[in-house]
Amino acid sequence: MKTRTLGRTGATISEIGFGAWQIGGAWGDVSEEDGKRALNAALDAGVTLIDTADVYGDGRSEKIIASVLKERSGDKPFVATKAGRRLNPHVADGYTGANIEAFIDRSLSNLDVETLDLVQLHCPPTDVYYRPEMFGALDDLVTKGKIRAYGVSVERVEEALKAVEYPGVATIQIIYNIFRQRPQDLFFEEAIKKNVGVIVRVPLASGLLSGKITSETKFADDDHRKFNRHGEFFDVGETFAGVPFDLALEAVEQVRPLVQEGVTMAQFALAWILQSKAVSAVIPGARNETQARGNAAASDIAALPPETMQALADVYQRLIKAHVHQKW
Incomplete structure (x- = not known):
C-alpha cells in the first residue's frame, strides 16, 4: 500500500482509505458483523485512513469503528469524522461553535477517544463558508484538544475554493471520479499551493464505476440509490455522482474496454483518481x-497510460460534462 501526506495535518496515510458510510447505513442491509469484517480486511491490507460521519447510521458507523480498533493491536489508523448534518433543519444558522462542539463530544464518545484526528464540516450550506466565526470556533476546539485538525466536506468546487482561504482548514473532501472531473481544473492547483489535503469521496459514482450495475439492478428501499435518485433527501450529486442513470450506464460501457486485463473496473476507476498528485487519499466504501481487499489492491496498479487518460477525458466531454460540470 502506497502512502501520501494528508496536507497540513502532516499525517502519513494510505492512498486508499476506507469509506465507512456503507457500514453505517443508507446502502441497503449491511450487518454489523459484515461491516466489522470489511473494516478488518481493509486494515489488514494496509489501509490507515478511515472516514466516517456522526450521521452514518446515527452513530452506528463510528461505534463499529471503535469496536474494531479496540480489538486490534499495533498502530492506530487515522480516523476522520464529520459533523453538522445532525442539524434539523440543516441551515447555516445552525453552524455555531456550541452546536458543532456538542456533535464533536458525541463523536468522541462514539469513537471512544479523547481527541478526534480530523473533523470535517459535513457539506454545510454555502453561507457557512462566509462566516469566519465558525472557523474560529474550530480553531478553539483544536486549542482545547478535542480535535487535532479540521476540514470541510464540500458539494461544490466553489465551496472548496472558498474554504481553503481559511488558514486552519487542513483538508477538503470532495467528489471526484471519471464522471466528475471538474475539481482538477482549478481546485487541485489551489490545494497543492496551499498544502491542503484532498480526500476523494464517491470514487465509483455510487457503484456505477464498478461495472456491475445494470438497468435491471434493484436497490433496497433503504438504499440511497433508490430513495435519493432525484435528490429527494440530500444533494443529488451524492447519488450516482448526479449523472442521469441511463446515460451513466451508457458511459460505463464506453469505459469498460479501456480497463486493462487483470484489473477490475472499480480498481481502474480508483487508479484514475490516484493519477492526480493533489489527491491525498480516495475513500471507497x-x-x-x-x-475491501479489492479496493486496497488498487494501490498496486501502474499509472494509466496517456492514451487511456485521454480516452476517459473524451468520454466525459461527450457524454457527461453537460449534465454535471457547472452544477458542482
Whole structure:
C-alpha cells in the first residue's frame, strides 16, 4: 500500500482509505458483523485512513469503528469524522461553535477517544463558508484538544475554493471520479499551493464505476440509490455522482474496454483518481471483505497510460460534462 501526506495535518496515510458510510447505513442491509469484517480486511491490507460521519447510521458507523480498533493491536489508523448534518433543519444558522462542539463530544464518545484526528464540516450550506466565526470556533476546539485538525466536506468546487482561504482548514473532501472531473481544473492547483489535503469521496459514482450495475439492478428501499435518485433527501450529486442513470450506464460501457486485463473496473476507476498528485487519499466504501481487499489492491496498479487518460477525458466531454460540470 502506497502512502501520501494528508496536507497540513502532516499525517502519513494510505492512498486508499476506507469509506465507512456503507457500514453505517443508507446502502441497503449491511450487518454489523459484515461491516466489522470489511473494516478488518481493509486494515489488514494496509489501509490507515478511515472516514466516517456522526450521521452514518446515527452513530452506528463510528461505534463499529471503535469496536474494531479496540480489538486490534499495533498502530492506530487515522480516523476522520464529520459533523453538522445532525442539524434539523440543516441551515447555516445552525453552524455555531456550541452546536458543532456538542456533535464533536458525541463523536468522541462514539469513537471512544479523547481527541478526534480530523473533523470535517459535513457539506454545510454555502453561507457557512462566509462566516469566519465558525472557523474560529474550530480553531478553539483544536486549542482545547478535542480535535487535532479540521476540514470541510464540500458539494461544490466553489465551496472548496472558498474554504481553503481559511488558514486552519487542513483538508477538503470532495467528489471526484471519471464522471466528475471538474475539481482538477482549478481546485487541485489551489490545494497543492496551499498544502491542503484532498480526500476523494464517491470514487465509483455510487457503484456505477464498478461495472456491475445494470438497468435491471434493484436497490433496497433503504438504499440511497433508490430513495435519493432525484435528490429527494440530500444533494443529488451524492447519488450516482448526479449523472442521469441511463446515460451513466451508457458511459460505463464506453469505459469498460479501456480497463486493462487483470484489473477490475472499480480498481481502474480508483487508479484514475490516484493519477492526480493533489489527491491525498480516495475513500471507497465496502460492504464485505472481498470489496475491501479489492479496493486496497488498487494501490498496486501502474499509472494509466496517456492514451487511456485521454480516452476517459473524451468520454466525459461527450457524454457527461453537460449534465454535471457547472452544477458542482
